[in-house]
Amino acid sequence: MTQIQQQGTVLKASQISKTYAHDGLQQHILVNLDLDITRGEYVVVMGPSGAGKSTLMHVLSGMDSPTLGEIEFDGAAIGALNPRRLTDFRRDHCGFVFQQIHLLDSLSVLDNVLAVGLLGRRRRRAEVVRRAGELLDRVGIEEADRGKFPAMLSGGEAQRVAVVRALINSPAVVFADEPTGQLNSESSSAVLDLLGEVSAGGQTVLVVTHDLRSALRGDRVLYLRDGAIRGECVLGRRRDAEHDHDRLSRLTGFLDEMGW
Amino acid sequence: MSIRPASSFGVLALRNLRRARVQLAVVALLSLVAGALLNLGALCGIRYPQLIRGEADRLDAPQIVLLTPTTEAARTQAYLRSDARVSQVDSMTVLSERASLRLRSGSTAADVVYVDLDQQPALGRTEILERRDATVQDPVYLPHLFRATGDYGIGDPFTVTTPAGLTRTFHVAGFFENVYLGFITMGATGLGLPHDEYVALGNASTPPDRLAFLRAKVPDRKQITPVTADLTARLSAPSGAGHRSWVWNWDGIQIVTMTGPMLYALSLVLFALVVTLIVLMAIGFWIRGAIDQDLPAIGMLETFGFRSGQIVRGLALPAALVVLLGATVGVVASYAAVPLIAESLAGQTGMPWHPRPDVVSAVVIVLMLTLAALVPGMLAARSLRRLEPVAALRNRIASRTFRRNWLPLSAARGNLQMHLGLKQALANRTQSILVAVVCLVVGLGSIFSASLFTNVPSNKENFMHMLVGDYGQVAARIAPDADPDAVLAEVRAIPGVQKAVLKDFLQGSAANTQSLAVVMDDFEGQTFSSVAEGREPRHANEIAVGAVLARSTGKSVGQSISVRVGSTTADFLIVGTLSTVQYGGDRMDLTTAGYRRLVPNFQHEALDIAVQPGTSPTAVIDAMSRRLDGRLSSVTNQQQYLGCS
Numbered sequence: 001m002t003q004i005q006q007q008g009t010v011l012k013a014s015q016i017s018k019t020y021a022h023d024g025l026q027q028h029i030l031v032n033l034d035l036d037i038t039r040g041e042y043v044v045v046m047g048p049s050g051a052g053k054s055t056l057m058h059v060l061s062g063m064d065s066p067t068l069g070e071i072e073f074d075g076a077a078i079g080a081l082n083p084r085r086l087t088d089f090r091r092d093h094c095g096f097v098f099q100q101i102h103l104l105d106s107l108s109v110l111d112n113v114l115a116v117g118l119l120g121r122r123r124r125r126a127e128v129v130r131r132a133g134e135l136l137d138r139v140g141i142e143e144a145d146r147g148k149f150p151a152m153l154s155g156g157e158a159q160r161v162a163v164v165r166a167l168i169n170s171p172a173v174v175f176a177d178e179p180t181g182q183l184n185s186e187s188s189s190a191v192l193d194l195l196g197e198v199s200a201g202g203q204t205v206l207v208v209t210h211d212l213r214s215a216l217r218g219d220r221v222l223y224l225r226d227g228a229i230r231g232e233c234v235l236g237r238r239r240d241a242e243h244d245h246d247r248l249s250r251l252t253g254f255l256d257e258m259g260w
Numbered sequence: 261m262s263i264r265p266a267s268s269f270g271v272l273a274l275r276n277l278r279r280a281r282v283q284l285a286v287v288a289l290l291s292l293v294a295g296a297l298l299n300l301g302a303l304c305g306i307r308y309p310q311l312i313r314g315e316a317d318r319l320d321a322p323q324i325v326l327l328t329p330t331t332e333a334a335r336t337q338a339y340l341r342s343d344a345r346v347s348q349v350d351s352m353t354v355l356s357e358r359a360s361l362r363l364r365s366g367s368t369a370a371d372v373v374y375v376d377l378d379q380q381p382a383l384g385r386t387e388i389l390e391r392r393d394a395t396v397q398d399p400v401y402l403p404h405l406f407r408a409t410g411d412y413g414i415g416d417p418f419t420v421t422t423p424a425g426l427t428r429t430f431h432v433a434g435f436f437e438n439v440y441l442g443f444i445t446m447g448a449t450g451l452g453l454p455h456d457e458y459v460a461l462g463n464a465s466t467p468p469d470r471l472a473f474l475r476a477k478v479p480d481r482k483q484i485t486p487v488t489a490d491l492t493a494r495l496s497a498p499s500g501a502g503h504r505s506w507v508w509n510w511d512g513i514q515i516v517t518m519t520g521p522m523l524y525a526l527s528l529v530l531f532a533l534v535v536t537l538i539v540l541m542a543i544g545f546w547i548r549g550a551i552d553q554d555l556p557a558i559g560m561l562e563t564f565g566f567r568s569g570q571i572v573r574g575l576a577l578p579a580a581l582v583v584l585l586g587a588t589v590g591v592v593a594s595y596a597a598v599p600l601i602a603e604s605l606a607g608q609t610g611m612p613w614h615p616r617p618d619v620v621s622a623v624v625i626v627l628m629l630t631l632a633a634l635v636p637g638m639l640a641a642r643s644l645r646r647l648e649p650v651a652a653l654r655n656r657i658a659s660r661t662f663r664r665n666w667l668p669l670s671a672a673r674g675n676l677q678m679h680l681g682l683k684q685a686l687a688n689r690t691q692s693i694l695v696a697v698v699c700l701v702v703g704l705g706s707i708f709s710a711s712l713f714t715n716v717p718s719n720k721e722n723f724m725h726m727l728v729g730d731y732g733q734v735a736a737r738i739a740p741d742a743d744p745d746a747v748l749a750e751v752r753a754i755p756g757v758q759k760a761v762l763k764d765f766l767q768g769s770a771a772n773t774q775s776l777a778v779v780m781d782d783f784e785g786q787t788f789s790s791v792a793e794g795r796e797p798r799h800a801n802e803i804a805v806g807a808v809l810a811r812s813t814g815k816s817v818g819q820s821i822s823v824r825v826g827s828t829t830a831d832f833l834i835v836g837t838l839s840t841v842q843y844g845g846d847r848m849d850l851t852t853a854g855y856r857r858l859v860p861n862f863q864h865e866a867l868d869i870a871v872q873p874g875t876s877p878t879a880v881i882d883a884m885s886r887r888l889d890g891r892l893s894s895v896t897n898q899q900q901y902l903g904c905s
């Protein structure tokens with residue numbers, strides 16, 4: 001699935017709303033939101049806390065259902081899938097990095113990755129193990145640390161393992177909810193570089209972040225507030241660190257405009 | 261270390277297993293108990309009836325036996341031969357007398373039949389089970405029941421006392437098995453003699469009566485009772501007056517021999533069901549607890565595409581495995597208890613029983629329990645399927661229902677600790693309810709099992725009432741030539757007798773269903789009433805029928821039902837239904853006058869006697885034997901026979 005063609009819409013949200021009712025009060029988290037994500041695009045979502053960024057990711061990935069509206073993946077509505085098909089959809093097409101990491105504390109680092117890797121269809125064990133090794137190398141998790149249990153890892157190491165887990169099945173779309181929120185700058189660079197490579201290889205990446213350095217990696221930055229996309233800043237594909245200065249000034253200008 | 265996808269949650273389950281060690285140990289132990297109880301129940305309920313049928317086949321047992329004066333033999337034999345439903349008739353001469361035998365519990369009156377062991381009849385062989393090698397003086401072979409109850413051992417002296425006071429003394433040389441002559445308290449009691457002794461007894465100065473022992477084969481099991489009824493109707497016709505004959509059939513044998521094993525099977529299975537229910541609750545409780553504790557991990561797995569079934573399987577399979585192991589051990593271990601049960605049943609039926617391990621029922625039981633153990637997991641998986649991954653990740657039960665904020669602290673007054681405790685309890689309502697339900701079931705289960713343990717072995721009465729209806733501690737059969745009403749009056753006058761009634765168990769068909777007919781007057785004076793709806797019959801045109809019979813014939817109170825005995829048919833008005841499992845629930849209650857509409861010269865033969873509390877049945881039996889010997893053909897301590905107290 002690494003060789004995906006670069007044009008066309010992979011994810012399309014049409015007029016989606018998400019409303020929570022609690023104690024008789026209705027809370028509108030997303031309101032009539034439209035969004036098109038192109039195949040291979042690297043999209044960054046920013047916005048104040050509680051704006052509904054995580055909710056948007058959940059709804060787009062089929063982890064949660066919108067109250068109104070339609071999500072299409074490759075032109076097919078995922079709202080029409082029954083729970084089992086929806087589960088299979090996530091297994092076959094999506095990868096996730098959670099804000100709270102969520103590694104299984106009873107499994108070793110390697111097994112946390114393999115548990116997901118071996119779940120995918122058409123996987124040969126040796127192939128999965130080899131790929132897991134490669135990805136772990138890429139984010140700097142040493143051979144010696146792969147037998148460790150999550151409780152023995154630092155927050156940064158754990159998050160890097162989680163990123164590897166999200167990428168092990170080469171999903172069409174990678175959803176990452178504040179993947180660098182808890183990382184120091186060295187760890188975050190490793191994670192961001194990996195996500196950049198993935199995107200360059202043709203997979204679609206969707207990242208929620210508060211961090212300017214992370215946001216700079218995106219092709220497009222969306223600003224979410226009060227349940228709707230208030231604006232977007234098209235940065236274009238990042239080639240190397242040398243042009244970051246220019247990108248940064250465009251981004252800060254945009255964010256100032258949005259009232260960040 | 262690498263793992264398979266399906267077992268990845270199994271590793272998560274392992275951690276939960278470690279946490280739930282005590283719970284699973286209890287599950288294993290209870291599964292063991294359930295497996296053992298079910299296996300014993302299956303052996304009693306399935307294998308024992310097979311044993312009885314097998315013995316009957318092996319010994320070539322006839323379906324109807326009849327003891328009749330030699331003068332009647334030829335006529336009766338010819339009549340049976342002429343009946344198309346009878347395939348074979350066989351007759352032999354036996355020596356017989358009414359006598360009193362000594363048992364540990366006191367003496368009992370019985371119809372004794374001496375058989376020549378060296379002259380086996382064509383139908384219904386007698387098989388020696390155990391014999392002494394060295395010869396004994398005046399040898400006699402006793403039915404195996406005497407040995408099973410512990411009343412007699414080989415070499416013991418054995419005396420038979422006739423009503424005239426004549427005593428014959430023998431020594432026990434061995435024990436035998438015979439389908440119809442093997443009981444002490446029912447029918448006739450067989451005493452086996454070697455040929456020479458048999459001839460000598462026949463030539464004694466006061467020999468027993470010479471009677472004809474007729475046996476008939478009825479190939480169609482359904483015809484046994486109709487043929488018997490027709491035969492009985494003929495025998496009690498005026499031409500056969502004088503000595504009323506004794507008839508018994510295979511259906512009667514089955515009722516007598518099945519009651520004990522069925523009672524055991526029923527209570528074992530009931531108890532096993534309660535235990536199984538507790539096992540399932542414990543498993544369900546454990547799985548739900550494990551899921552609750554690992555909700556975020558489950559949300560993560562679902563997000564990555566694990567199905568709820570795959571997730572729960574990691575928990576349900578280990579639990580089912582524990583049940584599988586426990587039940588297997590239980591089934592195997594239960595064979596240790598078989599000799600105990602076999603011995604206790606032999607004391608009721610006289611049949612030795614050494615069941616071989618039954619692989620099929622063992623496998624079925626273990627599989628059933630294991631499959632049942634998977635049910636709580638399936639239920640948990642079902643409720644998990646409706647839970648969206650996001651909700652699980654946020655550690656919530658369902659995405660649309662945030663837990664209600666009970667007792668918001670901003671509005672709370674009083675002790676903060678208490679408020680926090682209350683909030684905790686309210687937040688975990690489902691868990692609290694589960695705990696309460698498990699406590700309730702365990703409590704009820706232990707009350708039920710305690711009552712089973714105390715009631716069944718020590719005081720079976722409640723169970724027996726359900727199975728055989730109202731009965732007293734003493735039963736007697738009136739001699740054929742005695743006047744039933746006069747005997748009844750005299751029995752009632754005996755001190756210690758609380759209640760005595762004439763009550764016969766006969767056969768007939770109601771709306772073409774073979775049924776047990778309970779014939780007596782004063783049903784309403786019964787201590788234990790079986791009435792489910794309406795009332796018992798009071799008049800000759802009234803009838804009460806078992807609820808099972810009512811259902812199978814589609815009749816209800818207020819309708820009429822036709823009853824046939826032999827070739828006579830009469831209609832009766834249903835005035836009540838009975839809650840009873842006696843005779844499979846096919847029971848009908850008729851008044852004496854009602855039954856006489858079917859058999860005009862019917863006379864009661866059975867007496868049912870309740871003794872006053874504090875009086876020993878044995879004392880009453882002794883008094884009855886003294887005062888009425890000769891007019892009673894047998895007196896039975898039912899309490900002892902049915903294994904009560």
Ligand SMILES: Nc1ncnc2c1ncn2[C@@H]1O[C@H](COP(=O)(O)OP(=O)(O)O)[C@@H](O)[C@H]1O
Pocket residue numbers: 020021022027029047048049050051052053054055056659660662
């Ligand atoms: N299951 C839910 N029920 C009710 N409200 C929720 C639920 N999930 C999220 N919310 C609310 O939705 C809003 C947006 O949440 P979220 O998408 O997590 O914001 P963000 O990720 O942008 O910080 C928050 O106010 C949060 O309280």
Ligand SMILES: [Mg+2]
Pocket residue numbers: 053054055099177
């Ligand atoms: Mg968030």
